[in-house]
Amino acid sequence: MKLIAPDYYTKFKCIADKCKHSCCIGWVIDVDPDTLEYYHTMQGDLGERLKKGIDESDETAHFILGEGERCPFLNQSGLCDLITELGEESLCQICTDHPRYRNFYSDRTEIGLGLCCEAAGELILKHQEKTTLVILEDDGENEELDVPDESLLTWREELFAIAQDRSRSVAERAAAILDAAEMSIPERSLAEWADIYLELERLEESWTDCLQGLKTTDISDVPVLDTQEWEVAFEQLLVYFLYRQLPFALDDGEYEGRAAFCVLSYRIIHDLCRVHAVLHGRVGLDDLVEIVRQYSAEIEYSDENVEALLDALFEE
Incomplete structure (x- = not known):
């Protein structure tokens, strides 16, 4: 049995009393x-x-x-x-x-860092190299992968390759992931998507404020965030969601839906950053870290919220 993690994993350190949003x-x-x-x-x-x-x-x-x-x-x-x-x-x-999470396969355990932690977000979203998976522990036993596990991991590698293809914009890569999953995001306005998110269970008032901003702010004149540093950060975000979310398909069978959820999450977070630029006059990677922290805490840590969004992806 092996223990596998993203290459940045061992660099994580809790910032304790310096944390603005203590767990x-x-x-x-x-x-x-x-x-x-x-x-x-x-x-x-x-x-x-x-x-x-x-x-x-x-x-x-x-x-x-x-x-x-x-x-x-x-x-x-x-x-x-x-x-x-x-x-x-x-x-x-x-x-x-905390903020570690684990996903279990027949021959390995994969461990990662949840983006609900600001220190983890800082580490992941500002990681400049393409994320790779490394073996942290190996007991020498060569367990065989179950067929469903092998199939999912092979498909995930294909999606990783798409997400990390730096010859294309992240928006193009996200669209290619949808194509690979034979999925599309339902055509709704940002206000309509905001309403769907507002119907979900919420923890922080600041998250409600973010969603209200998404609903009411005109970002049609705000350029997409596609400079090199933003592209790398959004790439890391896509890879994180694929690494964390796809394994749940082994339980619920939502292979295509889980991939689409990763793309939807990236797109909503991208537009929340553009809303922030309008409302606050600027937006930087530190703002992205905070927006992602809220998104992860509010959505990823609620099975009910994730399930509701999966349902929304299949509704016309």
Whole structure:
């Protein structure tokens, strides 16, 4: 069994108190059974805080969020009291993993970094080289790929090659991905797409504001973002979505729909950047990182939202 990741993966480092959008705020943080058992052994003041700060009444224990939906162990300096007192090894599994995600195949596990994290977004979207996949671990066992896994991974390699063909614009590459999937994006105005996104579950008011801007802002005179630095950033975005989203087709069978979802996501994010340019007088890659962070947190981390958009791709 192998562990495989994008080549930038090992460069990731949490920026902790420097993060403008802490993952310790606003998210339900589950505590896995092994870590919960470990927390039960804690004594003294920290043991009391753990006892009071974890709700065990549900099937899955979780931290009780405080004022401002903050984790009870996130201090005012933006650091985790559990880390400062016990070390990183004391964290529950979800805190240890975030923003990492995994997809599982018959011969490998693939790991990546979610764009809901601003540090991950900075790393991925400003990565200048074509993304390649590297082997991080290999136990030497040569498991055989199941036929569905092999078929999907072969197709994904073809889509990667299209997405990374720098002889064409990213817009042309996105269209070619749709052609390869024998799909098209339904012809709707940006306002109509904004309404579809506004119907989805939303977390942050700032995301609602972004979508309202998409609905009401005229960007017909705003040029597409096609300078070299933008093209590379959007290429990385397309590759990220293909890497993360296509494997779910093994479960739901939405091979063509998942590919189209990747293209739709790129196009909506591109136009949100153009809206930002109108509303704020400028737009830069740092703004792209923030827009992508919101998109990922609001869409990718909600199965229901992704499913609703897949349905919208098949509606006339």
